[in-house]
Amino acid sequence: MKLTHLVSTALLAATAMTAGVLSANAADISDxxxxxxxxxxxxxxxxxxxxxxxxxxxxxxxxxxxxxxxxxxxxxxxxxxxxxxxxxxxxxxxxxxxxxxxxxxxxxxxxxxxxxxxxxxxxxxxxxxxxxxxxxxxxxxxxxxxxxxxxDTHSQAVGTGGALVKQGGDSWYFITVDYAFGHSLEEQTTKFIEDKGGKVLGDVLYPLGATDYSSFLLQAQSSGAKVIGLANAGLDTSNSIKQAAEFGIVQGGQRLAALLFTLAEVHGLGLKAAQGVVLTEAYYWDxxxxxxxxxxxxxxxxxxxxxxxxxxxxxxxxxxxxxxxxxxxxxxxxxxxxxxxxxxxxxxxxxxxxxxxxxxxxDMYLFQVKKPEESKRDWDYYTYLATIPGDEAYLSASESGCSLK
Structure with a gap:
Protein backbone atom coordinates (compact mmCIF):
# COMPACT_ATOMS: atom_id res chain seq x y z
CA MET A 1 0.00 0.00 0.00
CA LYS A 2 2.83 2.32 0.96
CA LEU A 3 4.71 1.47 -2.23
CA THR A 4 1.60 2.07 -4.32
CA HIS A 5 1.13 5.40 -2.62
CA LEU A 6 4.75 6.38 -3.33
CA VAL A 7 4.47 5.38 -6.99
CA SER A 8 1.22 7.29 -7.36
CA THR A 9 2.76 10.34 -5.74
CA ALA A 10 5.77 10.11 -8.05
CA LEU A 11 3.53 9.82 -11.10
CA LEU A 12 1.48 12.80 -10.01
CA ALA A 13 4.63 14.82 -9.44
CA ALA A 14 5.99 13.85 -12.86
CA THR A 15 2.68 14.71 -14.51
CA ALA A 16 2.59 18.04 -12.71
CA MET A 17 6.17 18.74 -13.73
CA THR A 18 5.40 17.91 -17.38
CA ALA A 19 2.30 20.09 -17.29
CA GLY A 20 4.35 22.83 -15.73
CA VAL A 21 6.95 22.65 -18.50
CA LEU A 22 4.23 22.71 -21.18
CA SER A 23 2.54 25.58 -19.41
CA ALA A 24 5.81 27.49 -19.19
CA ASN A 25 6.47 26.87 -22.87
CA ALA A 26 2.97 27.94 -23.86
CA ALA A 27 3.36 30.98 -21.62
CA ASP A 28 6.11 32.21 -23.97
CA ILE A 29 3.62 32.16 -26.83
CA SER A 30 1.43 35.26 -26.92
CA ASP A 31 -2.25 34.52 -26.35
CA ASP A 152 11.12 38.31 -57.34
CA THR A 153 11.24 40.38 -60.50
CA HIS A 154 15.03 40.17 -60.68
CA SER A 155 15.04 36.36 -60.60
CA GLN A 156 12.41 36.27 -63.36
CA ALA A 157 14.32 38.76 -65.51
CA VAL A 158 17.60 36.85 -65.18
CA GLY A 159 15.88 33.55 -65.93
CA THR A 160 13.38 34.05 -68.75
CA GLY A 161 14.82 37.29 -70.10
CA GLY A 162 18.34 35.93 -70.09
CA ALA A 163 17.40 32.77 -71.96
CA LEU A 164 15.77 34.66 -74.82
CA VAL A 165 18.56 37.22 -75.18
CA LYS A 166 21.05 34.33 -75.44
CA GLN A 167 18.87 32.85 -78.17
CA GLY A 168 19.05 36.04 -80.23
CA GLY A 169 16.01 37.85 -78.85
CA ASP A 170 17.83 41.16 -78.56
CA SER A 171 14.97 43.57 -79.34
CA TRP A 172 11.93 43.79 -77.04
CA TYR A 173 8.56 45.46 -76.67
CA PHE A 174 6.74 45.23 -73.35
CA ILE A 175 3.06 44.86 -72.54
CA THR A 176 3.07 45.81 -68.86
CA VAL A 177 0.42 45.74 -66.15
CA ASP A 178 0.24 49.23 -64.66
CA TYR A 179 1.20 48.83 -61.01
CA ALA A 180 4.33 48.25 -58.92
CA PHE A 181 4.84 44.62 -59.95
CA GLY A 182 4.63 45.26 -63.70
CA HIS A 183 6.85 48.33 -63.54
CA SER A 184 9.46 46.46 -61.51
CA LEU A 185 9.41 43.42 -63.80
CA GLU A 186 9.83 45.55 -66.93
CA GLU A 187 12.57 47.63 -65.30
CA GLN A 188 14.55 44.59 -64.15
CA THR A 189 14.24 42.83 -67.51
CA THR A 190 15.15 45.98 -69.43
CA LYS A 191 18.32 46.38 -67.40
CA PHE A 192 19.33 42.81 -68.12
CA ILE A 193 18.54 43.11 -71.84
CA GLU A 194 20.55 46.32 -72.20
CA ASP A 195 23.47 44.96 -70.17
CA LYS A 196 23.65 42.09 -72.68
CA GLY A 197 23.63 44.45 -75.67
CA GLY A 198 19.94 44.27 -76.51
CA LYS A 199 17.44 47.11 -76.75
CA VAL A 200 13.86 47.89 -75.79
CA LEU A 201 11.82 49.45 -78.61
CA GLY A 202 8.88 50.55 -76.47
CA ASP A 203 6.15 49.55 -74.07
CA VAL A 204 2.45 49.93 -73.37
CA LEU A 205 0.77 50.00 -69.96
CA TYR A 206 -2.65 48.53 -69.22
CA PRO A 207 -4.82 48.22 -66.07
CA LEU A 208 -4.81 45.03 -63.99
CA GLY A 209 -7.56 42.62 -65.01
CA ALA A 210 -8.08 43.94 -68.54
CA THR A 211 -9.88 41.54 -70.88
CA ASP A 212 -9.14 43.02 -74.32
CA TYR A 213 -5.43 43.08 -75.24
CA SER A 214 -5.91 43.55 -78.99
CA SER A 215 -4.69 47.16 -79.20
CA PHE A 216 -1.68 46.42 -76.97
CA LEU A 217 -0.74 43.36 -79.02
CA LEU A 218 -1.09 45.24 -82.30
CA GLN A 219 1.26 47.96 -81.02
CA ALA A 220 3.76 45.31 -79.98
CA GLN A 221 3.40 43.48 -83.28
CA SER A 222 3.92 46.62 -85.34
CA SER A 223 7.06 47.54 -83.35
CA GLY A 224 8.99 44.81 -85.14
CA ALA A 225 10.56 43.64 -81.87
CA LYS A 226 11.83 40.09 -81.89
CA VAL A 227 10.38 39.47 -78.42
CA ILE A 228 7.14 40.70 -76.88
CA GLY A 229 7.62 40.72 -73.13
CA LEU A 230 4.50 40.11 -71.05
CA ALA A 231 5.21 41.89 -67.78
CA ASN A 232 2.14 40.53 -66.05
CA ALA A 233 0.90 37.36 -64.34
CA GLY A 234 -2.08 35.14 -63.67
CA LEU A 235 -5.11 35.42 -65.94
CA ASP A 236 -3.63 38.54 -67.53
CA THR A 237 -0.78 36.46 -68.95
CA SER A 238 -3.09 33.66 -70.05
CA ASN A 239 -5.45 36.06 -71.81
CA SER A 240 -2.52 37.86 -73.46
CA ILE A 241 -1.19 34.58 -74.86
CA LYS A 242 -4.63 33.45 -76.06
CA GLN A 243 -5.23 36.71 -77.93
CA ALA A 244 -1.68 36.77 -79.31
CA ALA A 245 -2.46 33.43 -80.95
CA GLU A 246 -5.50 34.99 -82.63
CA PHE A 247 -3.26 37.64 -84.19
CA GLY A 248 -0.73 35.04 -85.36
CA ILE A 249 2.10 36.82 -83.54
CA VAL A 250 4.24 33.73 -82.97
CA GLN A 251 3.47 32.42 -86.46
CA GLY A 252 4.66 35.77 -87.77
CA GLY A 253 8.12 35.23 -86.30
CA GLN A 254 7.94 37.14 -83.01
CA ARG A 255 8.39 35.39 -79.67
CA LEU A 256 6.33 35.76 -76.52
CA ALA A 257 8.21 36.02 -73.25
CA ALA A 258 5.93 35.26 -70.33
CA LEU A 259 7.99 36.87 -67.60
CA LEU A 260 5.93 35.46 -64.75
CA PHE A 261 4.18 32.29 -65.80
CA THR A 262 3.62 29.32 -63.48
CA LEU A 263 2.28 25.79 -63.61
CA ALA A 264 -1.18 27.04 -62.62
CA GLU A 265 -1.46 29.28 -65.68
CA VAL A 266 -0.04 26.63 -68.01
CA HIS A 267 -2.71 24.24 -66.75
CA GLY A 268 -5.44 26.81 -67.26
CA LEU A 269 -4.24 27.71 -70.74
CA GLY A 270 -3.51 24.17 -71.91
CA LEU A 271 -0.43 22.77 -73.61
CA LYS A 272 -1.72 23.48 -77.11
CA ALA A 273 -1.68 27.23 -76.48
CA ALA A 274 1.25 27.35 -74.03
CA GLN A 275 3.68 24.97 -75.78
CA GLY A 276 7.16 26.34 -76.31
CA VAL A 277 6.88 29.13 -73.74
CA VAL A 278 10.08 29.55 -71.74
CA LEU A 279 9.57 30.39 -68.07
CA THR A 280 11.28 30.46 -64.71
CA GLU A 281 10.00 28.87 -61.50
CA ALA A 282 11.59 28.11 -58.14
CA TYR A 283 9.72 24.83 -57.77
CA TYR A 284 8.42 22.09 -60.07
CA TRP A 285 6.73 19.01 -58.69
CA ASP A 286 8.66 16.59 -60.95
CA ASP A 363 18.22 28.45 -57.00
CA MET A 364 15.71 29.11 -59.76
CA TYR A 365 14.97 26.80 -62.69
CA LEU A 366 14.45 27.49 -66.36
CA PHE A 367 11.79 25.37 -68.05
CA GLN A 368 10.13 25.11 -71.43
CA VAL A 369 6.48 24.12 -71.75
CA LYS A 370 6.10 20.75 -73.48
CA LYS A 371 4.18 20.05 -76.64
CA PRO A 372 0.95 18.12 -76.01
CA GLU A 373 2.40 14.94 -77.48
CA GLU A 374 5.42 15.13 -75.14
CA SER A 375 3.32 15.09 -71.97
CA LYS A 376 2.95 11.66 -70.34
CA ARG A 377 0.32 12.52 -67.72
CA ASP A 378 -1.70 15.37 -66.27
CA TRP A 379 0.59 18.11 -64.91
CA ASP A 380 3.59 16.75 -66.86
CA TYR A 381 4.12 20.13 -68.47
CA TYR A 382 7.79 21.17 -68.22
CA THR A 383 11.07 20.25 -69.79
CA TYR A 384 14.00 21.28 -67.60
CA LEU A 385 16.49 23.57 -69.34
CA ALA A 386 18.86 25.04 -66.75
CA THR A 387 19.49 25.98 -63.14
CA ILE A 388 20.08 29.64 -62.27
CA PRO A 389 22.19 29.66 -59.07
CA GLY A 390 20.67 31.74 -56.29
CA ASP A 391 23.56 34.20 -56.17
CA GLU A 392 22.96 34.97 -59.86
CA ALA A 393 19.18 35.01 -59.64
CA TYR A 394 18.97 37.51 -56.77
CA LEU A 395 20.44 40.89 -56.02
CA SER A 396 22.90 40.90 -53.15
CA ALA A 397 21.96 42.85 -50.03
CA SER A 398 24.50 45.52 -50.98
CA GLU A 399 22.94 45.89 -54.45
CA SER A 400 19.31 45.87 -53.30
CA GLY A 401 19.10 49.43 -52.03
CA CYS A 402 18.02 48.27 -48.57
CA SER A 403 19.34 50.35 -45.68
CA LEU A 404 19.43 47.41 -43.26
CA LYS A 405 22.78 45.87 -42.41
Whole structure:
Protein backbone atom coordinates (compact mmCIF):
# COMPACT_ATOMS: atom_id res chain seq x y z
CA MET A 1 0.00 0.00 0.00
CA LYS A 2 2.83 2.32 0.96
CA LEU A 3 4.71 1.47 -2.23
CA THR A 4 1.60 2.07 -4.32
CA HIS A 5 1.13 5.40 -2.62
CA LEU A 6 4.75 6.38 -3.33
CA VAL A 7 4.47 5.38 -6.99
CA SER A 8 1.22 7.29 -7.36
CA THR A 9 2.76 10.34 -5.74
CA ALA A 10 5.77 10.11 -8.05
CA LEU A 11 3.53 9.82 -11.10
CA LEU A 12 1.48 12.80 -10.01
CA ALA A 13 4.63 14.82 -9.44
CA ALA A 14 5.99 13.85 -12.86
CA THR A 15 2.68 14.71 -14.51
CA ALA A 16 2.59 18.04 -12.71
CA MET A 17 6.17 18.74 -13.73
CA THR A 18 5.40 17.91 -17.38
CA ALA A 19 2.30 20.09 -17.29
CA GLY A 20 4.35 22.83 -15.73
CA VAL A 21 6.95 22.65 -18.50
CA LEU A 22 4.23 22.71 -21.18
CA SER A 23 2.54 25.58 -19.41
CA ALA A 24 5.81 27.49 -19.19
CA ASN A 25 6.47 26.87 -22.87
CA ALA A 26 2.97 27.94 -23.86
CA ALA A 27 3.36 30.98 -21.62
CA ASP A 28 6.11 32.21 -23.97
CA ILE A 29 3.62 32.16 -26.83
CA SER A 30 1.43 35.26 -26.92
CA ASP A 31 -2.25 34.52 -26.35
CA UNK A 32 -1.36 30.84 -25.94
CA UNK A 33 -1.48 30.14 -29.68
CA UNK A 34 0.29 30.83 -32.97
CA UNK A 35 -1.94 32.48 -35.54
CA UNK A 36 -0.79 32.93 -39.14
CA UNK A 37 -2.78 34.91 -41.69
CA UNK A 38 -2.71 34.03 -45.39
CA UNK A 39 -3.77 37.19 -47.21
CA UNK A 40 -4.11 36.95 -50.98
CA UNK A 41 -6.30 37.15 -54.07
CA UNK A 42 -8.92 34.42 -53.91
CA UNK A 43 -11.42 35.69 -56.48
CA UNK A 44 -9.56 37.74 -59.09
CA UNK A 45 -6.85 37.37 -61.72
CA UNK A 46 -4.44 35.68 -59.27
CA UNK A 47 -6.91 33.22 -57.72
CA UNK A 48 -5.15 30.22 -59.31
CA UNK A 49 -1.69 31.79 -59.05
CA UNK A 50 -1.92 31.58 -55.25
CA UNK A 51 -5.47 31.78 -53.93
CA UNK A 52 -7.10 29.11 -51.79
CA UNK A 53 -4.39 26.70 -52.91
CA UNK A 54 -1.82 28.71 -50.93
CA UNK A 55 -4.13 28.44 -47.92
CA UNK A 56 -4.13 24.66 -48.31
CA UNK A 57 -0.33 24.66 -48.57
CA UNK A 58 -0.12 26.64 -45.33
CA UNK A 59 -2.43 24.15 -43.61
CA UNK A 60 -0.28 21.28 -44.87
CA UNK A 61 2.77 22.90 -43.28
CA UNK A 62 0.97 23.19 -39.95
CA UNK A 63 -0.12 19.55 -40.10
CA UNK A 64 3.37 18.38 -41.08
CA UNK A 65 4.84 20.39 -38.19
CA UNK A 66 2.55 18.57 -35.81
CA UNK A 67 -0.18 21.14 -35.20
CA UNK A 68 1.55 22.68 -32.17
CA UNK A 69 4.71 24.62 -31.42
CA UNK A 70 6.09 24.97 -27.90
CA UNK A 71 2.89 23.35 -26.65
CA UNK A 72 0.70 26.01 -28.28
CA UNK A 73 -1.81 25.24 -31.06
CA UNK A 74 -1.24 26.69 -34.52
CA UNK A 75 -4.08 28.31 -36.43
CA UNK A 76 -4.30 29.44 -40.06
CA UNK A 77 -6.72 32.22 -40.99
CA UNK A 78 -7.17 33.63 -44.49
CA UNK A 79 -8.82 36.47 -46.37
CA UNK A 80 -9.27 37.77 -49.93
CA UNK A 81 -7.72 41.21 -50.43
CA UNK A 82 -9.24 41.55 -53.93
CA UNK A 83 -5.94 43.01 -55.19
CA UNK A 84 -6.70 46.27 -53.40
CA UNK A 85 -4.10 47.77 -51.07
CA UNK A 86 -6.71 49.58 -48.96
CA UNK A 87 -8.71 46.40 -48.34
CA UNK A 88 -5.54 44.47 -47.54
CA UNK A 89 -4.38 47.21 -45.15
CA UNK A 90 -7.69 47.18 -43.29
CA UNK A 91 -7.57 43.39 -42.93
CA UNK A 92 -3.95 43.46 -41.76
CA UNK A 93 -4.64 46.10 -39.11
CA UNK A 94 -7.68 44.21 -37.86
CA UNK A 95 -5.74 40.94 -37.73
CA UNK A 96 -2.89 42.53 -35.80
CA UNK A 97 -4.92 44.79 -33.52
CA UNK A 98 -7.92 42.67 -32.55
CA UNK A 99 -7.48 39.09 -33.79
CA UNK A 100 -4.04 38.21 -32.38
CA UNK A 101 -2.48 37.32 -35.75
CA UNK A 102 1.27 36.87 -35.28
CA UNK A 103 2.43 36.92 -38.91
CA UNK A 104 0.97 37.54 -42.36
CA UNK A 105 2.11 35.62 -45.43
CA UNK A 106 1.60 35.11 -49.18
CA UNK A 107 0.45 38.66 -50.10
CA UNK A 108 -0.12 38.29 -53.82
CA UNK A 109 0.09 41.64 -55.70
CA UNK A 110 3.05 43.95 -55.12
CA UNK A 111 1.04 47.03 -54.17
CA UNK A 112 -0.70 44.97 -51.47
CA UNK A 113 2.55 43.43 -50.24
CA UNK A 114 4.23 46.82 -49.95
CA UNK A 115 1.29 48.24 -48.00
CA UNK A 116 1.07 45.29 -45.61
CA UNK A 117 4.83 45.17 -45.11
CA UNK A 118 4.69 48.82 -44.04
CA UNK A 119 1.96 48.05 -41.52
CA UNK A 120 3.83 44.99 -40.28
CA UNK A 121 6.93 47.05 -39.64
CA UNK A 122 4.84 49.66 -37.80
CA UNK A 123 3.26 46.94 -35.63
CA UNK A 124 6.57 45.06 -35.28
CA UNK A 125 5.10 41.93 -36.81
CA UNK A 126 6.62 39.48 -39.28
CA UNK A 127 5.45 39.24 -42.88
CA UNK A 128 6.72 36.71 -45.41
CA UNK A 129 5.86 37.47 -49.04
CA UNK A 130 5.57 34.54 -51.43
CA UNK A 131 3.02 35.87 -53.94
CA UNK A 132 4.29 39.34 -54.88
CA UNK A 133 7.33 40.04 -57.03
CA UNK A 134 8.66 43.59 -56.70
CA UNK A 135 12.26 43.90 -55.51
CA UNK A 136 11.23 47.05 -53.61
CA UNK A 137 10.18 44.69 -50.81
CA UNK A 138 13.84 43.98 -50.13
CA UNK A 139 15.06 47.28 -51.55
CA UNK A 140 13.86 50.75 -50.65
CA UNK A 141 10.85 49.36 -48.71
CA UNK A 142 12.78 46.68 -46.80
CA UNK A 143 11.89 45.97 -43.19
CA UNK A 144 13.71 44.19 -40.35
CA UNK A 145 10.60 42.01 -40.02
CA UNK A 146 9.86 41.58 -43.74
CA UNK A 147 10.92 38.58 -45.83
CA UNK A 148 10.63 37.82 -49.56
CA UNK A 149 10.54 34.08 -50.14
CA UNK A 150 9.62 32.43 -53.46
CA UNK A 151 10.82 34.68 -56.32
CA ASP A 152 11.12 38.31 -57.34
CA THR A 153 11.24 40.38 -60.50
CA HIS A 154 15.03 40.17 -60.68
CA SER A 155 15.04 36.36 -60.60
CA GLN A 156 12.41 36.27 -63.36
CA ALA A 157 14.32 38.76 -65.51
CA VAL A 158 17.60 36.85 -65.18
CA GLY A 159 15.88 33.55 -65.93
CA THR A 160 13.38 34.05 -68.75
CA GLY A 161 14.82 37.29 -70.10
CA GLY A 162 18.34 35.93 -70.09
CA ALA A 163 17.40 32.77 -71.96
CA LEU A 164 15.77 34.66 -74.82
CA VAL A 165 18.56 37.22 -75.18
CA LYS A 166 21.05 34.33 -75.44
CA GLN A 167 18.87 32.85 -78.17
CA GLY A 168 19.05 36.04 -80.23
CA GLY A 169 16.01 37.85 -78.85
CA ASP A 170 17.83 41.16 -78.56
CA SER A 171 14.97 43.57 -79.34
CA TRP A 172 11.93 43.79 -77.04
CA TYR A 173 8.56 45.46 -76.67
CA PHE A 174 6.74 45.23 -73.35
CA ILE A 175 3.06 44.86 -72.54
CA THR A 176 3.07 45.81 -68.86
CA VAL A 177 0.42 45.74 -66.15
CA ASP A 178 0.24 49.23 -64.66
CA TYR A 179 1.20 48.83 -61.01
CA ALA A 180 4.33 48.25 -58.92
CA PHE A 181 4.84 44.62 -59.95
CA GLY A 182 4.63 45.26 -63.70
CA HIS A 183 6.85 48.33 -63.54
CA SER A 184 9.46 46.46 -61.51
CA LEU A 185 9.41 43.42 -63.80
CA GLU A 186 9.83 45.55 -66.93
CA GLU A 187 12.57 47.63 -65.30
CA GLN A 188 14.55 44.59 -64.15
CA THR A 189 14.24 42.83 -67.51
CA THR A 190 15.15 45.98 -69.43
CA LYS A 191 18.32 46.38 -67.40
CA PHE A 192 19.33 42.81 -68.12
CA ILE A 193 18.54 43.11 -71.84
CA GLU A 194 20.55 46.32 -72.20
CA ASP A 195 23.47 44.96 -70.17
CA LYS A 196 23.65 42.09 -72.68
CA GLY A 197 23.63 44.45 -75.67
CA GLY A 198 19.94 44.27 -76.51
CA LYS A 199 17.44 47.11 -76.75
CA VAL A 200 13.86 47.89 -75.79
CA LEU A 201 11.82 49.45 -78.61
CA GLY A 202 8.88 50.55 -76.47
CA ASP A 203 6.15 49.55 -74.07
CA VAL A 204 2.45 49.93 -73.37
CA LEU A 205 0.77 50.00 -69.96
CA TYR A 206 -2.65 48.53 -69.22
CA PRO A 207 -4.82 48.22 -66.07
CA LEU A 208 -4.81 45.03 -63.99
CA GLY A 209 -7.56 42.62 -65.01
CA ALA A 210 -8.08 43.94 -68.54
CA THR A 211 -9.88 41.54 -70.88
CA ASP A 212 -9.14 43.02 -74.32
CA TYR A 213 -5.43 43.08 -75.24
CA SER A 214 -5.91 43.55 -78.99
CA SER A 215 -4.69 47.16 -79.20
CA PHE A 216 -1.68 46.42 -76.97
CA LEU A 217 -0.74 43.36 -79.02
CA LEU A 218 -1.09 45.24 -82.30
CA GLN A 219 1.26 47.96 -81.02
CA ALA A 220 3.76 45.31 -79.98
CA GLN A 221 3.40 43.48 -83.28
CA SER A 222 3.92 46.62 -85.34
CA SER A 223 7.06 47.54 -83.35
CA GLY A 224 8.99 44.81 -85.14
CA ALA A 225 10.56 43.64 -81.87
CA LYS A 226 11.83 40.09 -81.89
CA VAL A 227 10.38 39.47 -78.42
CA ILE A 228 7.14 40.70 -76.88
CA GLY A 229 7.62 40.72 -73.13
CA LEU A 230 4.50 40.11 -71.05
CA ALA A 231 5.21 41.89 -67.78
CA ASN A 232 2.14 40.53 -66.05
CA ALA A 233 0.90 37.36 -64.34
CA GLY A 234 -2.08 35.14 -63.67
CA LEU A 235 -5.11 35.42 -65.94
CA ASP A 236 -3.63 38.54 -67.53
CA THR A 237 -0.78 36.46 -68.95
CA SER A 238 -3.09 33.66 -70.05
CA ASN A 239 -5.45 36.06 -71.81
CA SER A 240 -2.52 37.86 -73.46
CA ILE A 241 -1.19 34.58 -74.86
CA LYS A 242 -4.63 33.45 -76.06
CA GLN A 243 -5.23 36.71 -77.93
CA ALA A 244 -1.68 36.77 -79.31
CA ALA A 245 -2.46 33.43 -80.95
CA GLU A 246 -5.50 34.99 -82.63
CA PHE A 247 -3.26 37.64 -84.19
CA GLY A 248 -0.73 35.04 -85.36
CA ILE A 249 2.10 36.82 -83.54
CA VAL A 250 4.24 33.73 -82.97
CA GLN A 251 3.47 32.42 -86.46
CA GLY A 252 4.66 35.77 -87.77
CA GLY A 253 8.12 35.23 -86.30
CA GLN A 254 7.94 37.14 -83.01
CA ARG A 255 8.39 35.39 -79.67
CA LEU A 256 6.33 35.76 -76.52
CA ALA A 257 8.21 36.02 -73.25
CA ALA A 258 5.93 35.26 -70.33
CA LEU A 259 7.99 36.87 -67.60
CA LEU A 260 5.93 35.46 -64.75
CA PHE A 261 4.18 32.29 -65.80
CA THR A 262 3.62 29.32 -63.48
CA LEU A 263 2.28 25.79 -63.61
CA ALA A 264 -1.18 27.04 -62.62
CA GLU A 265 -1.46 29.28 -65.68
CA VAL A 266 -0.04 26.63 -68.01
CA HIS A 267 -2.71 24.24 -66.75
CA GLY A 268 -5.44 26.81 -67.26
CA LEU A 269 -4.24 27.71 -70.74
CA GLY A 270 -3.51 24.17 -71.91
CA LEU A 271 -0.43 22.77 -73.61
CA LYS A 272 -1.72 23.48 -77.11
CA ALA A 273 -1.68 27.23 -76.48
CA ALA A 274 1.25 27.35 -74.03
CA GLN A 275 3.68 24.97 -75.78
CA GLY A 276 7.16 26.34 -76.31
CA VAL A 277 6.88 29.13 -73.74
CA VAL A 278 10.08 29.55 -71.74
CA LEU A 279 9.57 30.39 -68.07
CA THR A 280 11.28 30.46 -64.71
CA GLU A 281 10.00 28.87 -61.50
CA ALA A 282 11.59 28.11 -58.14
CA TYR A 283 9.72 24.83 -57.77
CA TYR A 284 8.42 22.09 -60.07
CA TRP A 285 6.73 19.01 -58.69
CA ASP A 286 8.66 16.59 -60.95
CA UNK A 287 12.15 17.97 -60.33
CA UNK A 288 13.35 15.55 -57.63
CA UNK A 289 12.11 12.97 -55.11
CA UNK A 290 11.24 15.56 -52.44
CA UNK A 291 9.28 17.77 -54.81
CA UNK A 292 7.47 14.75 -56.23
CA UNK A 293 6.46 13.49 -52.78
CA UNK A 294 5.09 16.91 -51.79
CA UNK A 295 3.44 17.42 -55.17
CA UNK A 296 1.61 14.09 -55.01
CA UNK A 297 0.34 14.83 -51.50
CA UNK A 298 -0.84 18.26 -52.61
CA UNK A 299 -2.52 16.73 -55.68
CA UNK A 300 -4.35 14.19 -53.55
CA UNK A 301 -5.56 16.98 -51.27
CA UNK A 302 -6.50 19.63 -53.85
CA UNK A 303 -6.77 17.92 -57.25
CA UNK A 304 -3.88 19.96 -58.66
CA UNK A 305 -0.10 20.21 -58.47
CA UNK A 306 1.40 23.21 -56.65
CA UNK A 307 3.28 26.02 -58.34
CA UNK A 308 6.15 27.95 -56.76
CA UNK A 309 3.79 30.34 -54.94
CA UNK A 310 1.94 27.53 -53.18
CA UNK A 311 5.05 25.46 -52.45
CA UNK A 312 6.77 28.67 -51.33
CA UNK A 313 3.94 29.38 -48.90
CA UNK A 314 4.36 25.91 -47.41
CA UNK A 315 8.08 26.65 -46.99
CA UNK A 316 7.47 30.08 -45.43
CA UNK A 317 5.01 28.75 -42.86
CA UNK A 318 7.27 25.81 -42.03
CA UNK A 319 10.36 27.99 -41.60
CA UNK A 320 8.47 30.46 -39.41
CA UNK A 321 7.29 27.63 -37.15
CA UNK A 322 10.84 26.25 -36.96
CA UNK A 323 12.07 29.69 -35.90
CA UNK A 324 9.37 30.06 -33.24
CA UNK A 325 10.19 26.60 -31.92
CA UNK A 326 13.92 27.29 -31.80
CA UNK A 327 13.40 30.70 -30.18
CA UNK A 328 10.99 29.26 -27.62
CA UNK A 329 8.75 32.27 -28.18
CA UNK A 330 6.76 34.03 -30.87
CA UNK A 331 8.21 37.43 -29.92
CA UNK A 332 9.05 39.19 -33.17
CA UNK A 333 12.68 40.19 -32.59
CA UNK A 334 14.14 36.74 -31.75
CA UNK A 335 12.04 35.01 -34.42
CA UNK A 336 13.11 37.52 -37.09
CA UNK A 337 16.73 37.08 -36.04
CA UNK A 338 16.48 33.32 -36.47
CA UNK A 339 14.72 33.65 -39.83
CA UNK A 340 17.74 35.63 -41.01
CA UNK A 341 20.16 33.05 -39.64
CA UNK A 342 18.60 29.65 -40.32
CA UNK A 343 19.28 27.88 -43.65
CA UNK A 344 16.20 26.81 -45.61
CA UNK A 345 16.08 23.10 -46.40
CA UNK A 346 12.69 21.68 -47.29
CA UNK A 347 10.52 20.52 -50.19
CA UNK A 348 10.75 23.98 -51.78
CA UNK A 349 14.50 24.45 -51.84
CA UNK A 350 17.82 23.27 -50.48
CA UNK A 351 20.49 25.49 -48.92
CA UNK A 352 18.40 28.64 -49.12
CA UNK A 353 19.78 31.61 -47.22
CA UNK A 354 18.19 34.83 -46.01
CA UNK A 355 20.09 38.05 -46.57
CA UNK A 356 20.08 41.14 -44.35
CA UNK A 357 17.53 42.72 -46.69
CA UNK A 358 15.05 39.85 -46.07
CA UNK A 359 15.46 38.18 -49.47
CA UNK A 360 15.61 34.38 -49.33
CA UNK A 361 18.23 33.45 -51.92
CA UNK A 362 17.77 30.09 -53.61
CA ASP A 363 18.22 28.45 -57.00
CA MET A 364 15.71 29.11 -59.76
CA TYR A 365 14.97 26.80 -62.69
CA LEU A 366 14.45 27.49 -66.36
CA PHE A 367 11.79 25.37 -68.05
CA GLN A 368 10.13 25.11 -71.43
CA VAL A 369 6.48 24.12 -71.75
CA LYS A 370 6.10 20.75 -73.48
CA LYS A 371 4.18 20.05 -76.64
CA PRO A 372 0.95 18.12 -76.01
CA GLU A 373 2.40 14.94 -77.48
CA GLU A 374 5.42 15.13 -75.14
CA SER A 375 3.32 15.09 -71.97
CA LYS A 376 2.95 11.66 -70.34
CA ARG A 377 0.32 12.52 -67.72
CA ASP A 378 -1.70 15.37 -66.27
CA TRP A 379 0.59 18.11 -64.91
CA ASP A 380 3.59 16.75 -66.86
CA TYR A 381 4.12 20.13 -68.47
CA TYR A 382 7.79 21.17 -68.22
CA THR A 383 11.07 20.25 -69.79
CA TYR A 384 14.00 21.28 -67.60
CA LEU A 385 16.49 23.57 -69.34
CA ALA A 386 18.86 25.04 -66.75
CA THR A 387 19.49 25.98 -63.14
CA ILE A 388 20.08 29.64 -62.27
CA PRO A 389 22.19 29.66 -59.07
CA GLY A 390 20.67 31.74 -56.29
CA ASP A 391 23.56 34.20 -56.17
CA GLU A 392 22.96 34.97 -59.86
CA ALA A 393 19.18 35.01 -59.64
CA TYR A 394 18.97 37.51 -56.77
CA LEU A 395 20.44 40.89 -56.02
CA SER A 396 22.90 40.90 -53.15
CA ALA A 397 21.96 42.85 -50.03
CA SER A 398 24.50 45.52 -50.98
CA GLU A 399 22.94 45.89 -54.45
CA SER A 400 19.31 45.87 -53.30
CA GLY A 401 19.10 49.43 -52.03
CA CYS A 402 18.02 48.27 -48.57
CA SER A 403 19.34 50.35 -45.68
CA LEU A 404 19.43 47.41 -43.26
CA LYS A 405 22.78 45.87 -42.41
Missing amino acids: GKIKIGILNDQSGVYADFGGKWSVEAAKMAVEDFGGKVQGAPIEIVDADHQNKADIASNIARKWYDTEQVDAIMELTTSSVALAVQGISEEKKKIDIVTGAATTDLTGKACSPYGFHWAY RDDKSREFGERFLKRTGRMPNMIQAGTYSAVMQYLKAVDKAGTDATEPVAKLLHEMPVNDVFTQNGKVQADGSMVH
